[in-house]
Amino acid sequence: MEQLTLPENFFFGAAMSGPQTEGGWNVGGKLENLWDTWSMEDIESFYNRVGSYVGNDFMRRYKEDLELLKGLGLNSYRTSIQWSRLLDEDGNINPEGAAWYHELFRASKEAGIEVFVNLYHFDMPTYLFRRGGWQNREVCEAYANYAYKAFCEFGKEIRYWFTFNEPIVEPENRYWHPIWYPQHHSFQEACEVQYNISIAHALAVANYHRAVAEGHMLDDARIGMICNFSPSYTKEDPSEADLEALRMNDGLTNRWWLDLVTKGELPQDVIATLQELGIKLPIRPYDDQVLSSGVVDWIGCNYYQPCRVQAPSRNRDEWGNPLFAEPYVWPERVMNESRGWEIYPKGIYDFGMKCRDEYPDLEWFVSENGIGIEREYLNKDPETQQVQDDYRVDFVRDHLSWIARAINDGAHCVGYHYWGLIDNWSWSNAYKNRYGFIEVDLMENYDRRPKKSAAWLKQVATTHVIA
């Protein structure tokens, strides 16, 4: 059997976010964010009525969690600073919020674990949303100010910085498809938001360079962006219309960000199609110069599922939004039925080859990958009460194997962070699908318990041999 290994100096770790783990939603001067607002206004929208307040108790248990990470042989993890915790409504540092992050980073250092810090994980402070959120250019400037404050505050503690996690998701889930609060369904609004987030990213990167020049950052600091690059595929024998669906789907979700972070510009063919459709982007004079600051040092790729599309059967949806593509059901697909996502480990290899060929200087790592399973408690060993999650081992092994093959074939991939190492709160899905190698027991005060898969993970993380 082919024995695959990962490079020695490989980041092997975990991914999480502030709003999904911290808890303490209204303590220490933390402001309300959109998740808190939605939870208070409409708790029925959350699975089992479990709202944003819960996290996974990380603020109280962070030392224990760092020990768990260390015990599994992991060398790094990513979390996010919550804008609503770090700054007050005047855009100044909230000392209590800053003290929590200083303590977390200190404890991580003490545990010998490198922290990757992301600045935004779908968590707009509500007072800024009420001023228009990402539809308002001033909020982009407020975000750039927040980023600058964070760089200055933690620049000597944190080496690896990221502006956004999955910047496509808010335009899609909040504005285009009525999935998340405020549940609008306007493609025009989604495009405004996507454009303005791109501007906010570029302004933040410019402020990062300012902080570097002013001596606030570590000498080997790096800035990046994390996106959910779902490799896009269509039918094996596509029509012209299928290829057009592929171009726009890939263009809006993948190339948009890849061009921004590697060239400091947006894909012109996509912009042209939007303009032909009458979409008005909030472009200001000299924005090309603003966007040119968007080039980063490296990127993270969150990979859960491929995206398979075909030509749409109609041009507009029920709200009059343009339809570029329809899902294509690949006859051979394998599903994670709990989440409704296709499992296709080779997708990460294809992404690696795309980067190697089209963006050869770009360094990247797998910043999220994982499998969430519903009613996992049914899979417990009756005697030990341990979750028997062999499917998680299969899932991660298959993905790591394709990552190792991609590296062997020239991909510039430098790490792997598993999403949801310790079960956490998943937005409106709350605790429906469990991702962790470590179970969080909601009935027992958030107690942590390793699942069966944890022993396997430890072996791979410590040996880098994909067994």
Ligand code: BG6
């Ligand atoms: C990514 C996000 O999209 O996927 C995470 O960055 C999220 O925040 C993860 O939790 C898994 O998706 P979900 O919807 O099952 O929680």
